[in-house]
Amino acid sequence: MRKPLALFAALLLILTGSAAALAQQATPVSTLASLGYPELRVTMTDQAYELSTQQVPAGLVLMTVVNNSKDATGAALLGPPPGSTMQDLMNMAATPEPGNGFPAFLYKAVIAGGPGDVAPGGTAQAVVNLTAGDWAVFGEGNQPPSMLTVAGGTPTAQTEPTASATVTELDFSFLGLEGAIPAGPQVWKVVNNGKQPHMLVLGKVPDATTMDQIMQVVNLPENATPAPGMLQNSDFQPVGGVLLQSTGTTVWPALDLAPGRYVALCFVTDPATGKPHAMEGMVTLFNVGGGAATPAA
C-alpha cells in the first residue's frame, strides 16, 4: 500500500505547491471536542500513524489528528468496498496499475474522510461516520496505514454537529459557499453527492483574488513556477479541510477562519480525462466574515 499512497502524496504536493509547508496554520479551537463523541486520536510521526485505540463504536466518531511529522498532511479513514475485505483492498493497493497519478484503489475504497492539511505541530479535528468493519488510517506521506476495527451493534443515539455551512461536492463543483460564511471557530458539514471521491482543500488568498488568477495557477503544468505577477505559492495559506471522502459520505471538519477571501479546491483526478477536478470546475472563491473581502470578480 505504500507505493500508491506515496504517489498520492506526490500528486498533492505538486498541486498544492510548497505553501502547505510554509504557512503555519493556527490550531483550530474546535467545538467538536465537547460534544461527547467517541474519539480516535491519530498522532502522525515521520514513521507512523499512531492510534489512541484499536477499536471504536460504529456511528459518529471524533477524529483528532496531531501532526508531529515534519510535513503538512491530513489523515483519513479508508475501508474496503462493499463485498470486499481489507486484504482485498490491500492487494488492490499493492498492485501497480497504469494510471494517471491518482491510485485506482482510491476510487473503489470507502473513504470516510478526515481532516486535511494539518500543519507540522498542529492539531485538527473532524467528525466522521463509520460503519462496522475494518478500516485503515492513511495520510499523504509514506507512513504505512494503521488498522482500526469499528465494532458492530446499534450506535448510541448521536446528534450530528451543528454546522455553519453545508458544502455539497458534485462532479465537479462545490455548492453551499455562495452565502455568508462567518469568521471564527466553526464546523462545516461536507457531503459528497458526486460519483467520484472528492477532497476539500481550503486556503486563504489575497482579498482581491479573482477566479481568473486562481485558474491561471490551477492550469499551470506540473512543477511549473508561477510567473511574476501571478499568484504565488505564498499567496495560498492552507486552513484545513477534508483530506478525501468517497461518494455518499459526510464529514464535519472543525475550522477556524479569519475574515477574508478563500478558495476551495479539489485535486482528485478525473479518470475520464486525467485532469484534476479543479481544472474541471471544482474550484470556488468565497468570502468569510462579510465585508472583509472585495466582491467576486
Ligand SMILES: [Cu+2]
Ligand atoms: Cu473532486
